[in-house]
Amino acid sequence: MDWMKISLYDNASPIMEQLILFHDYSMLIIITILSTVSFLMIKMMKNNFFSSSILENQMIELIWTLIPTIILSFIALPSLHLLYLMDELYNPLLTIKILGHQWYWSYEYNDFNSIEFDSYMLPTSTFRLLEVDNSTPIPLNCQIRLITSSHDVLHSWTIPAMGLKMDATPGRLNQMALFSNRTGSFFGQCSEICGANHSFMPIVVDIIPVKYFISWIKNFN
DSSP states (O other): OOTTOOSOOOOSSHHHHHHHHHHHHHHHHHHHHHHHHHHHHHHHHHOOOOOGGGTTOHHHHHHHHHHHHHHHHHHHHHHHHHHHHHHOOOSOSEEEEEEEETTEEEEEETTSTTOEEEEOBOSSOSSTTTOBSSOEEEETTOOEEEEEEESSSOEEEEEGGGTEEEEEOBTOOEEEEEOOOSOEEEEEEOOSOOSTTGGGOEEEEEEEOHHHHHHHHHHOO
């Protein structure tokens, strides 16, 4: 993110790229509708002439019913397609279990023995309220399954740059897919108001090449 930036994050996954494209596409339609309606309202206020033929005109009523329906279908169909893409999870290479606590995150790499750690916010850091003592390494260009749950209250694990947001609910496992196509450190925070220290539950994901991820697995204590 940049200072005074009003647009979305630069995408770090194909899903986020599609979300940004859908956002721009929807905004184009909305701005067009707003401009058209505003123009018509201004013309009506300035126009002193009136036609009695439009008081009970069935064709006009049909048109202003059909046009919004068609416009909504142009928005709904891409939206449904994107929802299915976000829910799709095919042959994941790795499964990571994420547990929310008051107020920190725990991570478990269930495909390996005894790889689990807690992630707490650093009290003093360069990026205030965002840095943690143990970030979460994830291999680049790999399909990852994320499973979220909670030990106490509702939490929400969120990485905006990847288009990820999933509630961590006590007694329930929620699943989402992660596939990142560029390296880097990506930040997020709990997006559910979970209590007094809600704003002190940052998330840091490090996307690294596969060879470095394998080295991290071997050297994990």
